[in-house]
Amino acid sequence: xxxxxxxxxVKRFGNKTVVDHVTMTVxxxxxxxxxxxxxSGKTTTIRIMCGLLTPDEGEGxxxxxxxxxxxxxxKREVGYMTQKFSFYxxxxxxxxxxFVARLYQLKPLGEYVGRTLxxxxxxxxxxxxxxxxxxxxxxxxxxxACIMHQPKLLLLDEPTAGVDPKARREFWDEIHRLASxxxxxxxxxxxxxxxERCHRxxxxxxxxLLATGTVDEVVRNAGLTTFVLxxxxxxxxxxxxxxxxxxxxxxxxxxxxHVVGSDKKKLEAALADVEKEHKSVTVTPGETSxxxxxxxxxxxxxxxxx
Amino acid sequence: MKNGINSxxxxxxxxxxxxxxxxxxxxxxxxxAMMLGVPLMQLVLFGFAINNDPKSLxxxxxxxxxxxxxxxxxxALQMTGYYRFDHVTQSAAEAEALMAKGAVSFVVTIPxxxxxxxxxxxxxxxxxxADATDPSAASGAVSTLSKVASQALLRAQGMxxxxxxxxxxxxxxxxxxxxxxxGISQYNIVPGLLGVILQMTMVMxxxxxxxxxxxxxxxxxxxxxxxxxxxxxxGKVLPFLVVxxxxxxVVLVAAKLLFSIPFVGSLTLLLSTVLVFVLSLVLLGYTISxxxxxxxxxxxxxxxxxxxxxxxxxxMFPYRGMPGWAQVLGEIFPLTHFLRITRAVMLxxxxxxxxxxxxxxxxxxxxxxxxxALVRFRRTLD
Numbered sequence: 001x002x003x004x005x006x007x008x009x010v011k012r013f014g015n016k017t018v019v020d021h022v023t024m025t026v027x028x029x030x031x032x033x034x035x036x037x038x039x040s041g042k043t044t045t046i047r048i049m050c051g052l053l054t055p056d057e058g059e060g061x062x063x064x065x066x067x068x069x070x071x072x073x074x075k076r077e078v079g080y081m082t083q084k085f086s087f088y089x090x091x092x093x094x095x096x097x098x099f100v101a102r103l104y105q106l107k108p109l110g111e112y113v114g115r116t117l118x119x120x121x122x123x124x125x126x127x128x129x130x131x132x133x134x135x136x137x138x139x140x141x142x143x144x145a146c147i148m149h150q151p152k153l154l155l156l157d158e159p160t161a162g163v164d165p166k167a168r169r170e171f172w173d174e175i176h177r178l179a180s181x182x183x184x185x186x187x188x189x190x191x192x193x194x195x196e197r198c199h200r201x202x203x204x205x206x207x208x209l210l211a212t213g214t215v216d217e218v219v220r221n222a223g224l225t226t227f228v229l230x231x232x233x234x235x236x237x238x239x240x241x242x243x244x245x246x247x248x249x250x251x252x253x254x255x256x257x258h259v260v261g262s263d264k265k266k267l268e269a270a271l272a273d274v275e276k277e278h279k280s281v282t283v284t285p286g287e288t289s290x291x292x293x294x295x296x297x298x299x300x301x302x303x304x305x306x
Numbered sequence: 307m308k309n310g311i312n313s314x315x316x317x318x319x320x321x322x323x324x325x326x327x328x329x330x331x332x333x334x335x336x337x338x339a340m341m342l343g344v345p346l347m348q349l350v351l352f353g354f355a356i357n358n359d360p361k362s363l364x365x366x367x368x369x370x371x372x373x374x375x376x377x378x379x380x381x382a383l384q385m386t387g388y389y390r391f392d393h394v395t396q397s398a399a400e401a402e403a404l405m406a407k408g409a410v411s412f413v414v415t416i417p418x419x420x421x422x423x424x425x426x427x428x429x430x431x432x433x434x435x436a437d438a439t440d441p442s443a444a445s446g447a448v449s450t451l452s453k454v455a456s457q458a459l460l461r462a463q464g465m466x467x468x469x470x471x472x473x474x475x476x477x478x479x480x481x482x483x484x485x486x487x488x489g490i491s492q493y494n495i496v497p498g499l500l501g502v503i504l505q506m507t508m509v510m511x512x513x514x515x516x517x518x519x520x521x522x523x524x525x526x527x528x529x530x531x532x533x534x535x536x537x538x539x540x541g542k543v544l545p546f547l548v549v550x551x552x553x554x555x556v557v558l559v560a561a562k563l564l565f566s567i568p569f570v571g572s573l574t575l576l577l578s579t580v581l582v583f584v585l586s587l588v589l590l591g592y593t594i595s596x597x598x599x600x601x602x603x604x605x606x607x608x609x610x611x612x613x614x615x616x617x618x619x620x621x622m623f624p625y626r627g628m629p630g631w632a633q634v635l636g637e638i639f640p641l642t643h644f645l646r647i648t649r650a651v652m653l654x655x656x657x658x659x660x661x662x663x664x665x666x667x668x669x670x671x672x673x674x675x676x677x678x679a680l681v682r683f684r685r686t687l688d
Contacts, residue, residue: 050530052687071686075532086527088326090333095326102322103531 003028003153003184004049006060006067011044011053018044020207021058026186031179033198034188037298041207042188043083046155049186050080063152076104079146083157085138089131093122093141096130097148104149112148120144120174136167143171147178154178156187160194172197192291203297210297215290222293224248225264227271229257231281237274244270249295260292314534323533323541331545341511345503345553349560352499358491359446363411366393366401370418375462379416379432382458388447389414411437412447424459492565497648498621500557501641504580505587505615508550512591513604515542521601526687535683539676542595543588550584571651575658579651582668583644589675590640596682615639620646643667 004026011019019041026032034042047053049062051071059066065073087096097113106112117123120140125133130141139159146154154175160168172194179185187198195201195215202212211218229237234257241259242250246266251258261267271283331338365383369376383389389412395401401413415433423430432455436448516538519525528538554577561567591608598604616622618636625636636642643664650656650664658665 047687052526052529054686054688072532075530078530080527080530082523082526082530084523084526086523086525088330088524089522090330091326095329099322099326100531102325103319103533105316105318 001028001064002026003030004060004062004186006049006062007058009045009048009055009058009060011041011048012056017207019048019055022204022207022209024202024209024212026184028184029179029182030200031175031185031187031198033195033201034186034204035190035195035201035294036188036204038190039206040204042204043157045204046080046157046186046188049074050078050155051075052080076149077152079149079151079154081142081146081154081156081159083161085130085142087130087138087141087145090129092127092129093117093133094126096141097145100145100148106149116144116148135162136164139163139167139171143174147183152182152184154183154185154187156185158188158190160189160191168194192289192294195290203294205297211293219288219290219293222262222288222296224260224262224288224292224296225267226286226288226292227259227267228253228284228286229259229271229274229281230255230284231278233278234281237278237281240277241270241274244273246270248299249292251292251295258286258292260288260296262296315536316534319533320537320540323537324544327541327545331549337511341507341549342552342556344507345556346560348503348506349496349499349557350564353492353496353561353565356491356495358494361387361446362390363388363447364392364409365389365412365414366395366404366410367391368395368398368401368413368415370396370416371421373421375421375424375430375459376416378458378462379420379455380414382454383414386447386450386454388450405435405437408437424463430459493567493653494649496557496561496565496567497652498645500554500561500580500648501583501619501644502616502621503557504550504553504584505641506612507553508546508584508587509591509594509611510605510608511549512543512546512588513594513598513608514601515592516595517598517601517604520599529685529687535680535685539592539679539683543585543592546588546591547581547584550580550588554580554584567652569652570655571653572655572657575661576648576651579644579647579661579665579668582665582672583640583647586640586668586671586675589672589679593675593679593682596679596684615641618642637667640668640671 002025004024006025007023009019009022010017022041022045024045034046036042044053048055048067049060051062051067051074054068059068061067062074063077065071065077067074088099091099094113094117097116098109101109101112114123117126120143122137122140122144125137130138133141143156143159156175160171163171168191175185175187176197187194189195198215200212200214201218203210203218211221213221231237234252234255238250238252238257241247241257246261246263246268247259247270248262249258249260251260259267259271261270275281275283367380369380380391384391391414393401393404393410398415401410401415404410405413413433413435415435417431417433420430420432422428434448434451516525519528533541562569590611594604594607594611598607614635618628618632619625619639619641620636621641625633625642628636647661647664647668650661654660
């Protein structure tokens, strides 16, 4: 049985279709990355899954519970971490956790709170007001609060936005530790390195699910060709290249230039011209990255948010 | 452990919400201080400041002659306590100017032929002009006039005996000001202030309750956790019931100590009706909270409600002085009914039967507001 099994989800706000026929399955124990640009419908999809929004169309189950009728049961079994910090800033870490534990009726209270504080290394700061914590600590508190009741599914909405690299690394280690214990995780993110730490990724853009699979699968299925250019005056080369037929992306990476295209023949023709004009530039085949694929997706899908 | 977890109502979850609210209330020192300080300040300020029967009003005297009758008339007017003769002049124009710029509330003109007319028995006249831009300020002073004036005249003519005789033959109007024989405004104002102060703080504080959670983003989290609308409502409303109880105690003690308001009714009866009143107020505030999208909107809605309730409830202006449709409108405010209850219980010593209908109204409001709030509550973010 899939932990998440939803199909044909549609959500409209006014005349904007924010989620457009999204179908998604997540198996038990999987860590699935949910990627897409700002305003692509990631948060809305997650909110539908945890019963905070009712879909206009589509059906589905989360942990076997119907998302339309069983939202109270879903709330009980799911840990949902909101994008914006949503605990009480005028309560201490311990008070926030006690509040959550009481709402979930966890007994004995002290044991649950104490163990959660310990597991996430919050014990030393337990009497600090949540409002005075830095981004990384707030995120840790939020994670602690949503795993304390031992949910079977974690829905994390951009959990690492505004968190420093070390805290991000620790956060992901924690996610993997939890997943190894059988927890299923759906996590939305902007960061490519985080996508690569997921078992599987789904890419959503302007409400539509465009690709899904492992990172390798998504890159391979995108059918992109990438070349790496080296040499002097690359900035001028970049100007000549962009806009030519076959050239979809030109991006400087350090001392090199990455040129990406979906039509391999046209791209090679364009690069051959450049080699003639700029003798000292060398062209070598390169590896298409996940980021290249996403940029391609983003420029290819029509903006319906404006 | 999972027993009853999906039930609509759980005391454990309500407890969680209550503890959270009380901690937040304790941390928010300024708001907490306001909840207790504001009632006391308002009571002292308004209790001493508002007076519906003002005395010692500045008056200009235009006296054309200085005979005994004029002097008798002036001293009689002064004795009523309403008139304070600040300006004495012989020029009508000067008096007119004084009134126009608001320096005096009355101009008393005693014509030059006053004494002659009195002695001839030729219907003597004096003119009193009142600044009626504030009619209530003038009414008390004007109403005492004719009696005072005629008695003063008779006395001046040395006809006390005759006066007593004629008085027997005339119809006498005896006025008793019941429950407040001296007509002390504070007896009316202070019990009313109890209602107004409670309305002010209770409605406003609870109107913020949900919108604050929404604005701080904590609402999303609260909704994602297992808590039912009824639990969230009671979790928000009950703490304010406690605050309301403290406010009531403060106001009642101050009413006794500062203003010596007579308290003739049953304290238990008053307190239990106050409880119903406060419950209707916090539920009204909570209903506003379910409708407003932001704290600012909640504030605006609250004020939109405050003004008509102050003006039409009978706190500021006599209820019976309003036209029929306004009286009907006045009935929809809990304050209207509460004012009748407090004045009846505190000043008249009314028992439950006398105020049962008003209490019934308050109960109706409680049911109505609670129902509306639960229906209006958005369990999802849709």
